[in-house]
Amino acid sequence: MLQWIPIQVRDIQSNHGGNQMQFCEHCRITIKGSKNACPLCGGILQGQGEKNEDTFPHIPTIYQEFNILIRAMILISITTIVVCFAINAITGGTRWSLIVAAGVCCTWLSLFFVIRKRNNIPKSIVWQVVIISILAVLWDRSMGWGAWSINYVIPIMCVVAMIVMAIAANILKISVRDYIVYFLVDALFGFIPVIFIIFGWLDVIYPSVICVAASVISISALLLFEGENIKAELNKRMHV
Amino acid sequence: MTKKKPLEWIRLDNAAKIFPPNSNEKDTKVFRFVCELKDEIDKDILQSALDQTMIIFPFYHSVLRKGVFWYYFESSDLLPTVTEENKLPCSMLYHRNRKNLLFDVTYYKKRINFEVFHALSDGTGALWFLKTLIYFYIISRYQSDFKDNLPKLDYNASISKKMDDSFLKHYTGNKISNKVELRRAYHILGRRTIDHRLKIVEGVMSVKEVLALARSYQTTITVYLASLYIHSIFMEMAERGRKYPVVLSVPVNLRNYFPSDTARNFFGTIMVSYQFGQNKDSLEDIIKEVNDCFKRELTPEKLKVHMNQLAALELNAFTRVVPLSLKDVILRFATSLSDKGITAAISNVGKITMAEELSPYIHLFDVFTSTKRPQICMCSYEDQLVISFASPYIGADIQTNFFRALTEKGIHVTVDSNSSEGYSE
Numbered sequence: 001m002l003q004w005i006p007i008q009v010r011d012i013q014s015n016h017g018g019n020q021m022q023f024c025e026h027c028r029i030t031i032k033g034s035k036n037a038c039p040l041c042g043g044i045l046q047g048q049g050e051k052n053e054d055t056f057p058h059i060p061t062i063y064q065e066f067n068i069l070i071r072a073m074i075l076i077s078i079t080t081i082v083v084c085f086a087i088n089a090i091t092g093g094t095r096w097s098l099i100v101a102a103g104v105c106c107t108w109l110s111l112f113f114v115i116r117k118r119n120n121i122p123k124s125i126v127w128q129v130v131i132i133s134i135l136a137v138l139w140d141r142s143m144g145w146g147a148w149s150i151n152y153v154i155p156i157m158c159v160v161a162m163i164v165m166a167i168a169a170n171i172l173k174i175s176v177r178d179y180i181v182y183f184l185v186d187a188l189f190g191f192i193p194v195i196f197i198i199f200g201w202l203d204v205i206y207p208s209v210i211c212v213a214a215s216v217i218s219i220s221a222l223l224l225f226e227g228e229n230i231k232a233e234l235n236k237r238m239h240v
Numbered sequence: 241m242t243k244k245k246p247l248e249w250i251r252l253d254n255a256a257k258i259f260p261p262n263s264n265e266k267d268t269k270v271f272r273f274v275c276e277l278k279d280e281i282d283k284d285i286l287q288s289a290l291d292q293t294m295i296i297f298p299f300y301h302s303v304l305r306k307g308v309f310w311y312y313f314e315s316s317d318l319l320p321t322v323t324e325e326n327k328l329p330c331s332m333l334y335h336r337n338r339k340n341l342l343f344d345v346t347y348y349k350k351r352i353n354f355e356v357f358h359a360l361s362d363g364t365g366a367l368w369f370l371k372t373l374i375y376f377y378i379i380s381r382y383q384s385d386f387k388d389n390l391p392k393l394d395y396n397a398s399i400s401k402k403m404d405d406s407f408l409k410h411y412t413g414n415k416i417s418n419k420v421e422l423r424r425a426y427h428i429l430g431r432r433t434i435d436h437r438l439k440i441v442e443g444v445m446s447v448k449e450v451l452a453l454a455r456s457y458q459t460t461i462t463v464y465l466a467s468l469y470i471h472s473i474f475m476e477m478a479e480r481g482r483k484y485p486v487v488l489s490v491p492v493n494l495r496n497y498f499p500s501d502t503a504r505n506f507f508g509t510i511m512v513s514y515q516f517g518q519n520k521d522s523l524e525d526i527i528k529e530v531n532d533c534f535k536r537e538l539t540p541e542k543l544k545v546h547m548n549q550l551a552a553l554e555l556n557a558f559t560r561v562v563p564l565s566l567k568d569v570i571l572r573f574a575t576s577l578s579d580k581g582i583t584a585a586i587s588n589v590g591k592i593t594m595a596e597e598l599s600p601y602i603h604l605f606d607v608f609t610s611t612k613r614p615q616i617c618m619c620s621y622e623d624q625l626v627i628s629f630a631s632p633y634i635g636a637d638i639q640t641n642f643f644r645a646l647t648e649k650g651i652h653v654t655v656d657s658n659s660s661e662g663y664s665e
Contacts, residue, residue, distance in 0.1 A: 021654070027640060028647040029443070032656035039441055039657030040640040055276070056658035057325050057348050061435045119337040236249045236314070237307040240560040 022049040070115075077104045102142075106135050121168050122182035129161045129186060150196050151204045155211035158190035162218060180226055181233050187222065190215030248315040250302070252359060254407035254550050255505040259359040260304060260311050261568040262575050263334050266436050266632065269358045270330040271609035271617075273370045274351050278603050281347040282381060287322045289376035290345055294320065297369050297503060299403050303339040304359060309564055311359075320345060325353055328437045329658060330610035330630070333357040345373070350603065352377070358505070363589050363607065363617075364493050365402075365503035371594060378601050391595035397501035406500035410544070411551040425487035425513070425583045426477060428613055430633025437658075440608055441639045442628040444654045445646065447620050453649055457527050462588045463534055465627065466490065467526040469586055469616060470514050472641035474521065487513040489585040494547070497540045508546055510537040511581070585611065589619035614638055 022031035022045040024038035031038070034049030081101045088097035110131055117124040133154045140149035165186065169179050193208035202208060222230060252260075263269040294300060300320075302313035318341050325348040333342050334357045342357035343366075352374065356366045375393050379386055433439075447461075454464035470486050477486075494506045512533045519525040536542070553559060562570070592605045605621040608628040618627040629639045643653050 027644050027655075028653075029643060030652070030654045032444070032654050035657070039655055039659065040636055040643060042636075052349070055274075055349065055351055055656050056329070056440070059326070059328055059437075061433075061437075117337060119335070119339075123337075236312060238309065239251070239307060239312065240309045 020047040020049075022047040074108075077108065080104060102139075106139075109135070120178075121172065122165055122174065122179035125161050125165055125168070126182045126185050126189075129157050129189060132157055147201065147203055150193070150208075151202055152207055154196075155190075155193045155207040158186060158193075158211050159207075159214050161186050162190070162214060176226060177229055177233055180222065180229055181237060183218070184222060184230060187215045187218040190218075250299075250313045250403065251405070252311050252313065253405045253502075253505050254547075254554055255362070255507060256359040257311070257554065258571055258575060259357070260334060261571045263332070263357070265332060266432075267612045268330055268332045268334075268610040270333050270355050271358060271363065271366070271607065272330055273354045273356075273363075273366055274606040275354075275370060275374050276351045276603040276606065277378075277601055278350065279381075279601070280350055281352055283322055283324070283347065285381045286345070286347055286352065286373075286377055289373055289380060290320055290322055292376045293369060293373045296372055296399075297402065298399060299503065300341070300343055300360070300369065302342065302360065304334055304342060304357070305339070306336070306564055309560060309562070309567075311564070313360075316341070322347065324348060325351075328435065329353075329440055329608070330355060330438055334359070343369075358609075361503055362493070362505045362507045363491075363587070364495060364507075365505070367589065367592065368503050371592075374594065374602070375598065378598050382601060386597070391597040394593075394595065397503070401501040402503040404500060404502040405504065406494070406498065406502045406506040407547060407551055409500070410494075410498045410547065411555075412544070412548060413552070422577065423487075423581055424484055425581050426473070426481050426484035428473065428476075428584060428633070428638070430631075430635050432632050433634060436632065438608075438610060439631045439634065439636065440628060440658045441631075441636060441643075442606055442608070442626055442656050443643050443646070444604060444656070445625050445627070445651050447623050447625045449651045450625055450646075453646075453651065457524070459527055459531055461625075462586075463527060463531050465588075465616070465618070466512060466586050467523060467530045468642060468645055469584065469638075470526050470530065471523050472638045472645065473584060474516060474526075475641045476637050477516070482516045485513040485515040486583045487511050487581055489582045491585070491587045492538065492543065493590075494543060497543055508543050510534075510542075512537070579612065582613065584613050585615040587615070587617045589617065592619055592621045594621075 022035060023029070024031065024041065024043055024045055026043050027038055027040045029038070029040065031045060031049060033054040034051045035045060037043060038045055081097075081104055084097040084100040088095060110128065113127045113131060114124055117127055133149075136149035136153040140146060162183065165179060165183055168174065169176075190211050193211050196202050197205065197208055197212070259269045298315070299313075301315050301318065303316045303318065305312055305314050316339060318339070320341055320343070322345050325346040327346075333340070333344060333355065342360045344353075344355045346353045346355070352370075354366065354370045354373065356369075360366075361369070372393060375391070379390055450461055450464075454461045457464055459467075466488055470488065473486050474482075488511070489509050490512055491507050491509050494500070494508055495502075498506075500506050510533075512530055514526055514529050559567075587607075587609070589607050594602060599622065602621065604624040604626055605619050606626045606628055607617045607619050608630040609615060609617055611630050612632060614629060614631040614633070616627060616629055618625065620626070629636075629642070631639070643655060647653050
C-alpha cells in the first residue's frame with residue numbers, strides 16, 4: 001500500500017547561498033527558514049536553514065495592562081463596601097453602609113457605559129444623560145421624595161449635555177452627521193420637563209423652563225439648517 | 241455647512257450579517273491572503289500601489305457602523321497605510337464603536353499580507369483586490385522590465401457590479417420549510433495560547449504530485465484532501481468520541497454556480513460528514529463517502545435552497561424590526577448552536593492566476609483564516625499548492641498526521657509555521 005519513495009535530502013536545496021534547508025526525518029518534510037524544532041512533531045531538525053527566509057516576524061505575547069487598572073479599581077470598590085459594612089455592623093445605628101454601596105455601584109454603572117462607548121463621544125454623552133437621570137430619580141425616591149431630581153438634575157443635565165456636545169464637536173472636529181442624531185435625541189429628552197411643569201410636580205420651576213426653551217430653540221435650529229442631514233442620518237441609522 | 245457630500249452607506253449582504261456579532265478576540269473573523277514575491281518588498285512602492293488599488297475598489301473605504309436595526313457600511317475618507325507586519329496573524333480589525341478600515345495591508349521580507357474582515361468580502365472578492373494590488377506593485381517596482389507593453393489587469397467589473405449584493409439578486413422568494421437538522425459533531429479539543437494566537441502551519445507542495453495522487457484514488461484534490469483531513473482527525477479521536485460524526489464545513493464560492501462579479505460576500509457552506517464505525521474506516525471508505533457527499537450537495541438547486549432560506553430569514557418582517565442589540569444576542573446563540581454540528585473546516589480557494597508577464601516575480605500565494613477550530617485553507621499558484629492549517633490550539637497532532645500522510649505517499653512537502661517550536665501533546 002505504501003509506496004515509499006526515499007527523498008534525497010541533498011536534492012532539496014534553498015535557492016539562496018546554497019545553504020541546505022532544514023529537514024525533519026520523522027515527518028520527512030523540509031522546513032522553510034530556520035527553526036529550533038520541527039513545527040509538526042517537535043523533533044530535532046537536520047541542517048542549518050536560512051534565517052533570512054523566515055516568513056513570519058516574531059511577535060511577543062502582550063498582556064493587556066488596561067484590564068489590570070480596572071481590576072485594581074474594582075478591588076478598591078469592593079474593599080470600600082466591605083469595610084463600610086463591617087464598621088456599620090460593629091458600631092450599629094443607621095444603615096449608612098447601604099448608601100455607600102449603592103453609591104459605588106451607581107458610579108460603576110455610569111463608568112461602564114463611559115468605557116463601553118468611549119469611541120463615540122456624543123453617544124456617550126446621551127447615555128450619561130439617560131443613566132444619570134434615571135439614577136437620580138431612583139435615589140430621590142429611596143431617600144424620601146425631595147423632588148430634587150426633577151427640579152434640578154434632569155433639566156440641568158439636558159442643557160449641560162447640549163452645551164458639552166456643541167463644544168466637544170467643535171474641539172474634536174466631529175462631523176455634523178456624527179453628532180446630529182444624538183443632539184436631536186438630547187433635545188427631545190429636554191422636552192420631558194414639560195410634563196413635570198404641566199402636572200405641577202415641581203417646587204422650583206426655572207431650570208425646567210430654561211431646559212424646555214433651550215430644547216425648542218435647538219430643535220428649530222436643527223430642523224431649519226440640518227433638516228436634510230437629519231433625514232439622511234435617520235434613514236441610514238433606522239433602516240430595516 | 242458649505243460642503244455637502246452625499247451620504248453614502250450600504251447594507252451588509254446576507255452572509256456578512258453573521259460576522260460582526262460573532263467577531264471577538266478568540267475568533268476575529270479576519271482572513272489573510274499572502275503573496276510571496278521573489279524579492280524583498282519595497283514599502284513605498286507598495287503604498288503607492290495600494291493607493292491606486294483603492295481607487296478601483298472604493299468599497300474598501302467602508303467602515304462598519306451600528307444602526308438601530310442593522311449594521312451598515314459607511315464610506316469614509318480614511319486612507320490605508322502599509323506597515324511592516326507587527327501584529328499577530330488575523331488580529332482584530334473590527335472594533336465596536338470605532339471607525340476604522342476593515343482591512344490591512346502589511347509586509348514582511350518577501351511577503352505581502354492582506355487581511356480582511358469577513359463582513360467586507362469573501363475570499364474570492366478579496367483575492368481580486370490583492371491581485372490588483374500585486375499588479376500595480378510589480379509594474380511599478382520592475383518598471384524597466386516592462387517598458388511599454390504593460391500586462392493587462394484581468395478583473396474589469398464596473399464599480400456597481402463589484403458592490404452588488406448577489407444574495408438578493410438571486411433570491412427567488414420560494415417558500416421553503418425551515419427544517420434545520422441539529423446533530424452534534426465530534427469536537428476537537430486542545431489548549432489555547434494566552435493571547436489567542438493562531439498557530440499557522442503551511443505546507444507547500446507540487447500541484448502535479450498531489451493531483452496524480454488524488455487521481456490514483458479516482459477523485460479530485462479537494463475531495464482527497466478533505467478525506468485525508470477527516471482521517472487525520474480520526475487518528476486523534478478517543479474511542480468514546482467516535483460515536484459522533486466528523487463534520488467538515490466547506491465554504492463554496494457561489495460565483496461558480498450563479499453569475500456574479502461582486503467583490504463582496506457570495507459564498508455558501510456545505511457540510512461533509514463521516515460517521516466512523518460503519519465500514520473499515522480506511523481512507524478509501526472516507527473518500528467514497530466524501531465524494532458522494534460533494535456530489536449530492538454541490539448542485540445549484542441544493543445551494544439555492546440554502547441561499548433562499550437565509551435570505552428569507554433576513555427579509556422576514558419580524559426579524560427586521562428586532563433591535564440590533566437583541567439581534568446580536570440571537571445571532572450569537574444561533575452560531576453557537578450550529579457550531580455544535582461542526583468538527584472542522586476546509587476551504588479551497590482554488591487556482592490563482594496572474595498575467596503571464598507577472599509570474600517571474602511571484603513565488604506563491606497563501607491563505608488562512610481566524611478560526612475557532614482547526615481549519616484548512618488552500619490555494620494554488622502555478623505548480624505550488626499551499627495548504628495552510630490555522631488552529632487556535634497549541635498542539636499540532638492533526639497537522640502532523642496530515643502532512644506525514646502526504647510525505648508517506650512520496651509528496652515533497654516544505655513546511656513553515658509562525659510558531660518556532662513544535663508541540664506534540
